[in-house]
Structure formats: C-alpha cells, structure tokens
Amino acid sequence: EPEVTQTPSHQVTQMGQEVILRCVPISNHLYFYWYRQILGQKVEFLVSFYNNEISEKSEIFDDQFSVERPDGSNFTLKIRSTKLEDSAMYFCASSGTNEAFFGQGTRLTVV
C-alpha cells in the first residue's frame, strides 16, 4: 500500500539553527501539505502546495518557514532559524482524490 514517508523521525536542534524536514509523498498525488501538532494540542494546518507553488498558508507559516519540491519526489519544510516554540510534531500529507494520506511525522525538538 502506498504511503507518505517522512524523515527523520526525530530531530533535535539548537535554537537559531536551520532545519529541513523531508517528506516523500505518494507518487501520483498532486497536492501536498504540512501540519504541525504541538505536544498535547490539536493538529494545525501550516501550508498547502500545488503545481509547484504554495496554494494556501496559515498565519503560523511566517517568513521563517518555506517549502520546496526540489526534485519531483521530495517535499521539504525548512525552518530558517528555529525557536523553542517550534518544537512539535510535523506531519506531511498528500492527496490525489478526496483523501489526504499522512506520514508518521517528524518530532522536532528545539533546545
């Protein structure tokens, strides 16, 4: 069964450092998303991506965040200068019909 793959599963980084979270969406999907879940809280939408550009972003997705689809298979989320409050689980999702498939998540810990 096709699945969305995220790497790494856990990343620890120092405050102020750049991090790149990677995702491999399901191969024939055209819509890609990043969501965030701070520990103990709900899952929040960050950004959606279609046709090589951002189609929508939330207010959480400020200038410190960027997304890219560098090679037609990977879909990355970059945080330029991490803050303590960026610590969360980050989920990638992709969709092709009327269902989004989520990856297992990357737990980002900023120290």
Added chain:
Amino acid sequence: AQSVTQLGSHVSVSEGALVLLRCNYSSSVPPYLFWYVQYPNQGLQLLLKYTSAATLVKGINGFEAEFKKSETSFHLTKPSAHMSDAAEYFCAVSDSGRDDKIIFGKGTRLHILP
C-alpha cells in the same frame, strides 16, 4: 470559515461498552468530514470519511459515523469498545477533501476501562 468542535477532551468507557465521540461542524459549503485516530507516538490514520454519499459511514475497526445536516453533527460510534481503541481521535472538515486544507478539531482522548 470551516471549523469542527469536539465535545469532551477526554472520554472514558468500559471495555465492551458503547463508544460515542461527538463532533459538530461549521461550514459554508457542503463539507467533507473525517475522523482520524492517533495512537501514542504515531501518525494520523484515517478511520472514515463522509463525502456526500451515504450519510452513515462505516470505517475501520468497527467504527461508524452518521452525518446529520440538521444537527451539523458527525458523531463517531462503536458498539463495543476494545482496549486497543484507546487513542486520540480527531474530527476534521474540508471543503473538497482534495485540494483544500483539512481543519482539525482539538481531539478527544478515549480511555478504555477494564
């Protein structure tokens, strides 16, 4: 704007008892509605979805949900709880389910009592 409200951040039921997790939605257009489950330290798994076909939707693991437009509800039920059902459950809504973002509720943690 779309939103979902889940009543009860924690629900406890005895093993074998009925599970009922409540969700009410708000949407300006006919919605697509979802229930996701998250087991500890794992990702989100789709339990079931409503996409304007049958109002009673059956999902995995014996769960089902009924879309009630008059009540703007999409409650999740299971006739008989199992210990393995202990998890966090999220109700979610989107306009089309495809290119639109999914908006999640705050989640309900289901505890199963032996």
